Amino acid sequence: MRILPVLAAATLSSTLIAAPASASTPVLGPTAYGYGGGIATVDATATAAGLDVLRHGGNAVDAAVAAAATLGVTEPFVAGPASGGFFVYYDAKRHTVSTIDGRETGPATMTPTYFIDPADGLPYDFQEARVSGLSTGVPGALAMWDDALRQWGTRRLPGLLRDAAAVADRGFVVDAQFRQQITDNLAAFGQFDSTKALYLPGGAPPALGTIQRNPDLAATYRQIARQGIGAFYRGPIGADLVKTVQHPPVSSNPVGTWAYPIRPGVLTMDDLAAYRVRRPAPTVSDFRGLKVYGMSTPSSGGTAVSEALNILEKVDPSPADVTQVLHTYLEASALAFADRGRYVGAYTPNEVLKKLASDRWAAQRACQISPAKAMAKPVGPGDINASGCTPAPATATPDNGLSTTNMTVTDRWGNVVEWTFTLEQFGGNGMVVPGRGFMLNNELTDFNFTPTQGAFPDPNLPGPGKRPRSSMSPTIVLKQGKPFLALGSPGGASIITTVLQILLNRVVLGMPLPDAMAAPRASQRNTAGIQAEPAFHTQYGPALTDLGHTFGPDMAELGAATAMEFTRHGGIIASAEPVRRGGGAAGVVHPSR
Numbered sequence: 346m347r348i349l350p351v352l353a354a355a356t357l358s359s360t361l362i363a364a365p366a367s368a369s370t371p372v373l374g375p376t377a378y379g380y381g382g383g384i385a386t387v388d389a390t391a392t393a394a395g396l397d398v399l400r401h402g403g404n405a406v407d408a409a410v411a412a413a414a415t416l417g418v419t420e421p422f423v424a425g426p427a428s429g430g431f432f433v434y435y436d437a438k439r440h441t442v443s444t445i446d447g448r449e450t451g452p453a454t455m456t457p458t459y460f461i462d463p464a465d466g467l468p469y470d471f472q473e474a475r476v477s478g479l480s481t482g483v484p485g486a487l488a489m490w491d492d493a494l495r496q497w498g499t500r501r502l503p504g505l506l507r508d509a510a511a512v513a514d515r516g517f518v519v520d521a522q523f524r525q526q527i528t529d530n531l532a533a534f535g536q537f538d539s540t541k542a543l544y545l546p547g548g549a550p551p552a553l554g555t556i557q558r559n560p561d562l563a564a565t566y567r568q569i570a571r572q573g574i575g576a577f578y579r580g581p582i583g584a585d586l587v588k589t590v591q592h593p594p595v596s597s598n599p600v601g602t603w604a605y606p607i608r609p610g611v612l613t614m615d616d617l618a619a620y621r622v623r624r625p626a627p628t629v630s631d632f633r634g635l636k637v638y639g640m641s642t643p644s645s646g647g648t649a650v651s652e653a654l655n656i657l658e659k660v661d662p663s664p665a666d667v668t669q670v671l672h673t674y675l676e677a678s679a680l681a682f683a684d685r686g687r688y689v690g691a692y693t694p695n696e697v698l699k700k701l702a703s704d705r706w707a708a709q710r711a712c713q714i715s716p717a718k719a720m721a722k723p724v725g726p727g728d729i730n731a732s733g734c735t736p737a738p739a740t741a742t743p744d745n746g747l748s749t750t751n752m753t754v755t756d757r758w759g760n761v762v763e764w765t766f767t768l769e770q771f772g773g774n775g776m777v778v779p780g781r782g783f784m785l786n787n788e789l790t791d792f793n794f795t796p797t798q799g800a801f802p803d804p805n806l807p808g809p810g811k812r813p814r815s816s817m818s819p820t821i822v823l824k825q826g827k828p829f830l831a832l833g834s835p836g837g838a839s840i841i842t843t844v845l846q847i848l849l850n851r852v853v854l855g856m857p858l859p860d861a862m863a864a865p866r867a868s869q870r871n872t873a874g875i876q877a878e879p880a881f882h883t884q885y886g887p888a889l890t891d892l893g894h895t896f897g898p899d900m901a902e903l904g905a906a907t908a909m910e911f912t913r914h915g916g917i918i919a920s921a922e923p924v925r926r927g928g929g930a931a932g933v934v935h936p937s938r
């Protein structure tokens with residue numbers, strides 16, 4: 346969470362958690378109660394930008410794009426013009442849920458062996474693939490911002506970009522999170538002159554408390570404001586992006602040592618020009634009388650969340666027995682991950698997706714869960730062509746990153762935006778496009794580099810113009826046709842389990858939303874050990890170990906979620922993390938406490 350002396354604290358409506366550092370510093374807490382619209386993001390400046398739009402008559406989509414463009418400035422290692430993501434939207438007037446797929450696409454020349462080193466026939470190491478031109482896909486961010494505004498917004502992109510450009514010019518205060526993200530990536534960032542110039546002043550991460558400005562990004566935003574997104578997809582900004590991919594700006598005077606050659610990529614201007622957002626129907630399933638809407642392929646989030654919830658519903662552990670609830674959650678997510686690995690990729694047929702999200706499939710899978718003993722992991726996927734309890738041989742599914750960002754927004758009319766976007770790893774492929782001020786994504790490393798499913802086809806191998814499988818899980822839950830909850834999180838594949846666990850905490854265990862967000866997390870993604878936050882391990886580890894679960898490795902943090910609950914009479918609870926990733930920022934237009 347960063348705070349910025351941009352807006353007077355008095356103009357913001359939020360829960361104050363600390364005295365403002367100065368009269369001009371907005372301080373937004375992790376939870377805000379009230380009505381008339383609200384927003385939760387990881388970052389106070391972005392939340393303030395969205396709230397400002399809501400307060401001046403903008404709707405949830407306007408506010409969301411304002412916040413996203415601002416996050417491109419203040420969270421430049423997860424967001425910005427070269428990111429991609431998934432947008433889920435509840436339209437209050439039409440009572441419909443729609444989505445935008447703004448995921449990156451691979452180059453037209455991409456083949457299944459794209460990440461295989463021709464010199465030795467072996468897959469590249471992850472970091473070698475990441476910090477290269479090969480990992481960058483055509484970004485969906487700007488097309489997604491533009492599409493969302495054109496479909497549902499009342500503001501246009503140029504004005505919102507100009508506001509974000511002003512933030513980039515003014516700058517923000519470097520906090521511990523920001524500095525740490527640079528420190529963690531020192532060797533990768535240190536290989537490129539353009540990245541060094543922006544984020545390693547004098548060869549080291551910027552000092553805490555200094556002001557981080559980005560005039561190149563301000564100029565990029567203003568150029569797009571003037572010329573439209575064609576300046577990016579078919580114009581000079583895209584040309585600079587392609588040049589960076591094809592000729593990485595490798596420094597002759599690097600900071601730190603990088604263990605790998607830095608390989609150029611093959612993305613072209615034609616690839617950029619061919620980019621289109623998609624508008625797939627959301628996934629939908631029933632859970633305890635609620636309708637759960639999520640993101641369809643190329644994200645696996647919607648089907649995996651639906652499948653695990655359906656299995657939980659089938660087993661139906663008593664809420665009074667927290668150990669059984671958690672045991673069932675862990676087993677259900679292991680099964681859902683096995684099926685995700687076997688069946689879900691960009692081109693999974695609709696009938697398969699529907700089957701995975703169905704109650705019948707949940708029954709076929711839930712039959713393997715015993716209340717007395719955890720299954721040995723990894724578990725096999727189910728046989729999609731069979732009926733009955735028929736697991737296939739188990740295969741491991743590789744994992745992905747830990748970065749990304751999420752926001753939740755609503756407006757006075759009751760529209761809801763749930764949106765997750767990312768560069769994949771913190772700092773993407775490590776390259777700032779020279780003169781343009783934004784970083785490139787490494788989203789294509791979300792493909793499997795080699796087949797993972799033994800004799801079965803792998804649904805997530807690279808292919809021409811293909812979008813890599815994601816775990817992003819922006820989710821909107823309706824109760825009797827009206828919004829009840831909206832939530833999402835970063836965290837690579839653990840996004841799915843974080844979303845599941847917050848839903849479990851709120852809906853099954855009955856925790857108030859802020860507690861459901863704050864509760865310690867654990868993630869079982871069909872691996873031998875459960876990844877758990879230390880507090881979860883301490884609190885529930887002994888009882889779950891008795892049931893045969895194995896823990897390890899522990900993770901300091903899982904996820905950095907945002908969420909919203911819609912209460913009676915138009916009330917909202919906007920909720921961000923109290924602690925994880927430095928704490929998030931929630932605000933509402935009219936606070937009620």
Ligand code: GLU
Nearest residue numbers: 746747748749816836837
């Ligand atoms: N690239 C990942 C995905 O799409 C997200 C990365 C992360 O959250 O760290 O699933």
